[in-house]
Amino acid sequence: MQVLQVQLEVGPDPAEVGRARRWARSRLAGSGIGDDEPLAETLVLLISELVTNAVVHTGCPAVLRMLFGGAGVRVEVADTSDRPPRPRHAEGDDTNGRGLELVDGLADRWGWQREGTGKSIWCEVDRAPVAGPGAGPGQGAGVSPSWVPC
Numbered sequence: 001m002q003v004l005q006v007q008l009e010v011g012p013d014p015a016e017v018g019r020a021r022r023w024a025r026s027r028l029a030g031s032g033i034g035d036d037e038p039l040a041e042t043l044v045l046l047i048s049e050l051v052t053n054a055v056v057h058t059g060c061p062a063v064l065r066m067l068f069g070g071a072g073v074r075v076e077v078a079d080t081s082d083r084p085p086r087p088r089h090a091e092g093d094d095t096n097g098r099g100l101e102l103v104d105g106l107a108d109r110w111g112w113q114r115e116g117t118g119k120s121i122w123c124e125v126d127r128a129p130v131a132g133p134g135a136g137p138g139q140g141a142g143v144s145p146s147w148v149p150c
Helices: 016-030 038-058 099-106
Strands: 003-010 062-069 072-079 109-115 118-126
Touching: 003 016, 003 038, 016 038, 016 062, 038 062, 038 072, 038 099, 038 118, 099 118
Parallel strands: none
Antiparallel strands: 003 062, 062 072, 072 118, 109 118
16 A cells, blocks of 8 residues: 655744644645545644644644545644643633544544654544445445545
């Protein structure tokens, strides 16, 4: 299976989150995931949450990686902080504390791991099978194995 990986260095500034979203949208489009697809919206929201967590809660630069291949997309945000992610539960009108709950609800899988002196938080979203032209139920369904490089 061929996997395409793209990455963006993100500075420790909350303004970088918008730049990361724009970059991700262009890379998704370049990989064949249309801006109007629900998958694109989900991935951009997940990227926004993970990058926000990295730059706001650690104050460190980060690296955003997107891996395309197989039947989905993997997003990773690595930073140099050795503090593990700490899920919180927001109450009522709280303006913070929902990020990892959102990631948990939207991603098919997510987790974190040590990476060098820091960590990487990752999530994966599966791409729903798409029926090919003229394919009936159970025939020709699947995801195109060819991702267009960005």
